[in-house]
Amino acid sequence: MRYIDPHIHMVSRTTDDYQRMAQAGCIAVTEPAFWAGFDRSSAQGFYDYYRQLTEYEPKRAAQFGIKHFTWLCINPKEADDPGFAREVIALIPDFLEKETVLGIGEIGLNKNTKNELIILEEQIALAEKYNQMVLVHTPHLEDKQKGTRIIMDAISASSIEPGRVLIDHVEEHTVSEVLDRGFWAGMTLYPDTKVTPQRAADIIEMFGTERLWMNSAGDWGCSDPLAVPKARLEMAKRGHSSETIDQVTFGNPQTFLGQSENFKLE
Amino acid sequence: MSDSEFTCPQNREEVINTYFMEHRAKLIDVAAYLDRLDRARPVGDETDFRDVAFRNAIAILTDGESQRARRILDLLSDHSTEIPQSAEGMKGALGAPLVAATEGGEA
Numbered sequence: 001m002r003y004i005d006p007h008i009h010m011v012s013r014t015t016d017d018y019q020r021m022a023q024a025g026c027i028a029v030t031e032p033a034f035w036a037g038f039d040r041s042s043a044q045g046f047y048d049y050y051r052q053l054t055e056y057e058p059k060r061a062a063q064f065g066i067k068h069f070t071w072l073c074i075n076p077k078e079a080d081d082p083g084f085a086r087e088v089i090a091l092i093p094d095f096l097e098k099e100t101v102l103g104i105g106e107i108g109l110n111k112n113t114k115n116e117l118i119i120l121e122e123q124i125a126l127a128e129k130y131n132q133m134v135l136v137h138t139p140h141l142e143d144k145q146k147g148t149r150i151i152m153d154a155i156s157a158s159s160i161e162p163g164r165v166l167i168d169h170v171e172e173h174t175v176s177e178v179l180d181r182g183f184w185a186g187m188t189l190y191p192d193t194k195v196t197p198q199r200a201a202d203i204i205e206m207f208g209t210e211r212l213w214m215n216s217a218g219d220w221g222c223s224d225p226l227a228v229p230k231a232r233l234e235m236a237k238r239g240h241s242s243e244t245i246d247q248v249t250f251g252n253p254q255t256f257l258g259q260s261e262n263f264k265l266e
Numbered sequence: 267m268s269d270s271e272f273t274c275p276q277n278r279e280e281v282i283n284t285y286f287m288e289h290r291a292k293l294i295d296v297a298a299y300l301d302r303l304d305r306a307r308p309v310g311d312e313t314d315f316r317d318v319a320f321r322n323a324i325a326i327l328t329d330g331e332s333q334r335a336r337r338i339l340d341l342l343s344d345h346s347t348e349i350p351q352s353a354e355g356m357k358g359a360l361g362a363p364l365v366a367a368t369e370g371g372e373a
Contacts, residue, residue: 080353111353112344141359145343173339198285199335205273237284239275 001025001246004253005228007106007135007168007186007215009034010057010068011049017218017225022064024229028265030069030257031057032106032135035077037220043087046074050091054098067265069257071105071135072096079119080111089122096130102260103127105135106168109147112139117150124158133260134165138174140193148174152181164259168215169194175207184256188217189227197231201238209244213252296324319362 002025010018010031021029031053033046040046053070061068072095074088095101104127109116127134134155139147148167155165162182170178170185171194178185187203188194195203200214216227224230228249235245257263274281303317323338331337344363350356 111356112349113353114349114351116353117349139359141361142342142344142363143359145340146346150349171339172333172336173343202274202335205275239280 001229001232002027003228003232003249004028004030004257005216005218005225006030006166006213006253006257007032007188007217008225009217009219010061011052012220013218013225015060015063018061018064018066021225022066024226026066026228028067028069028253029061030071030102030135030253032071032137033073033075034106034137034219035075039078043084043091046088047091050095054095054100058100069100069102069263071103072101073104073107073123074119075106076108076110076116076120076137076139080113080115082115082118085119086122089119089126092126093130096132099262102257102262103133103135103164105133105166106137107134108137108151109139109143110137112143112147112150117154120151121154124155124160128158128160133256134160136165136167138167138169140169144169144171145173148178152178152183155183156181163211166213166256169217170203171195172199172203172206175203175212179207179211184211184213184252187212187214189214189224189231190217191222191224197227197234200231201235201240204235204240204244204248209247209252211252211256213248213256315364316360316362 005021005026006029008029008031010029033049033053036049050072053072057070058068072092074085079085092104104123107120107123109120124134126132136151136155138144138151148170152167155162163184166184166186167178168186169188175185175187187200189197189200194217204212214228214231216225217223218225218227232245232249236242254265276284319342323341326334326337326341342362345365346363
């Protein structure tokens with residue numbers, strides 16, 4: 001079996017995790033830029049982070065036969081200071097030339113503020129200008145439904161095709177609207193928040209397999225880098241076919257990510 | 267869509283065989299959590315909005331209607347339309363909107 005984890009923050013994970021993921025069948029990961037758990041003190045901190053994502057992390061993954069790709073942005077949590085965010089955004093175009101960069105992400109909203117929205121719109125404009133795909137973070141918990149709608153409205157106001165945008169962290173109350181508007185939808189498998197493997201399987205049964213994937217979003221918090229293979233087991237236990245399981249954990253990510261010429265598995 | 271379209275590959279007996287023990291444990295966890303609240307000293311006269319939302323969500327479980335997960339998530343969502351300028355001074359996400367305590371949490 002082989003699978004892709006299309007959203008995981010390997011900079012926060014140990015090399016042992018790469019090994020275990022490879023043993024479980026992972027052949028590729030994509031890593032969006034995100035909040036480190038603390039606010040960086042300068043734009044230079046992001047420059048170093050982007051170097052880590054584009055230069056160092058692909059080599060660490062390659063030791064285990066895993067292809068590593070990345071998405072670049074300033075995350076919504078640190079985007080509430082527009083002046084600072086613009087300094088960071090100015091660094092991104094040079095890094096878009098790196099061969100493992102797939103697009104802009106994970107952009108979105110955190111507390112659904114005007115400041116966050118301004119920077120979201122500027123990063124959507126960046127994606128438009130450089131013809132980049134977009135990976136979207138949607139807010140946590142009670143803020144998710146409202147934020148998801150604001151984000152989709154902002155993207156719909158741009159010229160970016162919804163089929164080149166993945167709206168991540170969907171749950172039962174947001175997945176339908178995301179798919180109905182033509183976007184791709186990502187389910188994040190977390191132990192306490194977002195969805196469990198059981199609920200991910202439920203969502204697939206209710207909404208089908210088209211434009212839907214699942215990821216671990218493994219990071220520095222409570223998360224599981226083996227969440228995707230565990231969800232595969234959950235689906236198999238429930239009687240889903242191997243074709244269905246492969247579609248949501250390999251075929252769909254490959255189809256979406258393959259819209260970037262930088263996404264090469266061979 | 268309706269849950270009555272039988273999209274689960276398992277029949278009902280198989281679902282129960284597969285998941286009953288897991289959810290029996292989770293159900294008892296919820297009961298024990300409520301018991302723990304009963305045994306805890308109150309703080310002031312205010313009812314915590316999260317507790318109100320939680321109990322409203324429990325009512326959804328037994329109302330006989332389908333789409334329970336979606337409706338509970340809807341109940342636990344912020345339905346306001348205001349967009350504040352900045353996040354400065356805001357707390358992190360708490361899992362339930364403040365309005366749930368005052369409006370009874372319409373799902």
